[in-house]
Amino acid sequence: MNEQKVAILAVLTAALLVPAHRELAAQIASKLDAGQFTVNDGTVPSSALRLAPTFEYQTPYATLTAHGSAFVTEQSLQIADGVLSGTFTSPTVYGVRAEMIGNASRAVDERSLGTDQVDVQTRVHVLFHQRGGLWLGGGVARPWRVAVISSADVADAGAWTKVGGATFTATFTNFSFTKVASVHDTASSALSCAVATSGTVPGAASAMRFVADDAAASSACERQSRFSDLEGSVHWELGALELNAQSGYRFGDSYDVTPDSRRWSSATATVWLSDRVAVIGGGGRQPALPLRGLPARTFFMGGLELAYWPISHNTIPVSLPHATLLKSFDLRPAEQGLEKIVIHVGGVETVEVMGDFSDWTPLTVTRHGRDLWELALPLSPGVHQINVRVDDGPWMAPPGLPTMHDSYDRDVGLLVVKDNKS
Amino acid sequence: MKRSSLRSLPLRAGALLCLAAVPAVAQETDPFNKLDPNNRFSIELMIDSARNAGLPSDALRSLALEGIALKIDGKRIVDRVRREFTLLRTARTTLGPVSDEEVKAAAAVLNAGAKPAQLAAFKTREQGRSDLQAFTIWADLITRGVPSEEASSAISKLWEDGADDAIFYGLWKSVQTDISQGLNPGAALQNRIRETPVRTPQSKGAPPEG
Structure with a gap:
């Protein structure tokens, strides 16, 4: 089953990477974020200059995006992550649009080889006169070199509405996958193995299967994990000022959700000094991303965004070719x-x-x-x-x-x- | 047939095809070819008539092209071009010897719903004064639901009082803001026209330069 999913993933991702036929309307867009970034997750320098370039190839119904980030210290340049994304959006028919999204990413950790992930999602959007909308989606993600050892099923639903210059969005995303819990791994994983071994939590043992046929047999077990994220966000534009804020809560038992990822909030403010230069500042807390092997972290950032061919950013969760903007x-x-x-x-x-x-x-x-x-x-x-x-x-x-x-x-x-x- | 003739046959056929294709390409570039021959003839006749009558015939051509671009039925395009021809002639007759651009703008006002007699106030004007902005605002106000009589009266009065382009534009901005906030279009114009500053006859004209 897993092989089938991976094959489907590969085909869909390849299909998304093929440029659309409407070359005439295609455009290249780019930006570079540069600034001081302070983080406490231990995977990157605690405070360093961060460079984050982004390039986009845009056609009316398809977009290819390449994004990366790196930290510059006195000693070296450390690449942090890279993401390649493709999105195909169908025309709107009776207020309904379909969207296919494919991502391939690598998060680089100086303590390891890094982690990889490929994911594909489809969404169906229902739009209400460009003032609001709903969507329902689902997809599959395949991570490598993380504790998650299966493909992950991802299902999401959301709603958004525009009020004046503000766009409010609420999303609910459910993740389901199998992961390895090891006594040498994080505290919660170690706890889950230990609890499963002792059998003190009713039902916990039944969700776990001990790995018994390799060298790690004595110290690892598999567990079917499931958690859900509920997140609310607002994007507000007021002249040259743009504000983004989000806050969320993660549902799931204590084996799947670490205490530092239970709640999170963050905000950024962007002030455009000209059409091509903006000052950005912000901070907050981000939850762990188990599929990408990223821990929860608290961050603060301040810097500049330089954009010679600025990237148009939709404030709503689907591109709206019919919107009066x-x-x-x-x-x-x-x-x-x-x-x-x-x-x-x-x-x-x-x-x-x-x-x-x-x-x-x-x-x-x-x-x-x-x-x-x-x-x-x-x-x-x-x-x-x-x-x-x-x-x-x-x-x-x-x-x-x-x-x-x-x-x-x-x-x-x-x-x-x-x-x-x- | 000789061997050399056989060899050159494809070449000749290709050349003939190319020659035949040239007029075909030229025909494709003329958008009027998309019209039925009878409708095309009617429109071209009206364009010629307008030109001979000293009317801005390019307005009729543009109207026909717009209809073709919008894939409007040919008979409807002919009807609209005929109506525009009438409006241009009426505007010319009412305003007298003014520029083609003013005739076109006045025709747009008539198309919006103004009466020919209401254009009479614009027959006389100072040297170099343009009524394009006034006509544009006038057409817009009627389109937004301001009763034709009230719009005509307000615009004509401002024109007679010597209002310039900035005053007309300012009035329009205020009225359309009020309408977008839910005010009755007629009431919005009446409210704003009272606040609109106009030049008195004594203060007409800009101070001399230099």
Whole structure:
């Protein structure tokens, strides 16, 4: 069964890594986080300069992401982890979208070879007019070089809603897997083996099977583990300020949930100094991630985010090509007598405009900074009809412009271009 | 057949295919080819008529192209182009010798629901003064639900009082904010028009430069 799961994992992950056909709308995005990072989990220097680059290859319905982090100390550069992700999102049909997510990751620990994990998840989202939604999902994860020795079944459900500039999200995720509990392992594992051996906890022994045919037989046992995470989070945007906060609780018996992972909370604040530079600060507690072999940790961080081709970050748990996310629309004079259309829109992958000036043929707007999109056009003086759309969604009148119903009963924006010569 | 002729046969066939493909490609690039021949003829006739009448024919062409891009039925496109032709002619007749851009903007106001007589206030204007912004705001207000009479009255009054583009834009921003907060569109305009500053006749015109 495990081999079958791993084979399915490999095929699905490979399929996700194949670039989508819509190359024309593809974009490269990237960012680099650099700053001081203080952590107390013992796997990395307690306080060090952390570098975390991220690259994304985005198409309207598929995204490939590569992310890593490393710690720079006086002596060396220590790689901490690397993650390769692929996401495929279907078009929305009657408010329903499907999403497939594949991840391959390695967490590097200087005390060992590191741990690896491949996981695949599918989700079905139900959207309510882009103001809220629900999702139900499931998947399978396969870790290596951790105490978890089987594939893990992962099931999750969630809900989100947007209120003003804030997005609230609640998720419930259940993990189920087999792990090795060793007397040489963590305190809780040692306890579970010891308890199972003595049989003092009713039912505990039945969930465990002693490993009896190898050298570790005397000191390890297998256990079917299960725990669930309930987490609430909020993302709030207020001008140049972005706040993220999350808090969670882990359900499960004491053999599966260590006391330091029972509750957690963390928060980060990002202040954008320009379209490409932000200051980030935050801290809190993160729970252990058994599938990745990462212990619970308390962290504090402060630093800069540099983004030449900024990554659009959806504030909600699914990309919404039909969402009305346009923040502003401006027209500015450009070089050589052109007019530059400047659009601020967050969390999208493509922006297009069309109007009488293009004979109603869509023109692709180019991303130039965080949430900043620009297009220079030869617009003659006068009133032009113009519409804009994001991520292949419906055409709409740009914000901040007068509108009217045109001859085909559609709303169009009215752009007044003044004659600079007069 | 000679051996050399046989050898060159594929070459000739290829050349012929290429030559045949050139006009086909050219035809594909003309969006009007997507129209039924009768509808296309009607639209081209109206565009020619507009040009001969001194009307901005590009507005009719753009309207037809928009319809084609939206995959609107050909007969409906012809109807809309015919209606636009009428609106442009009415605007030209009402405003007199103004620029094509102003005629197009005035036609948009008429399309939104204003009456031709309400354009009369814009027939006279100071040298260099443009009514494009006023027409744009006017069309928007009617679209947002402001009664046509009230919108026309307010915009005409501001125009006669010498309001500039910034005043029209400021009025529009205020009214649309009020409407988006749930205020009745007509009441929103009436409230805001009272607060809108206008230049008095004595203070008209910018101070001399230099």
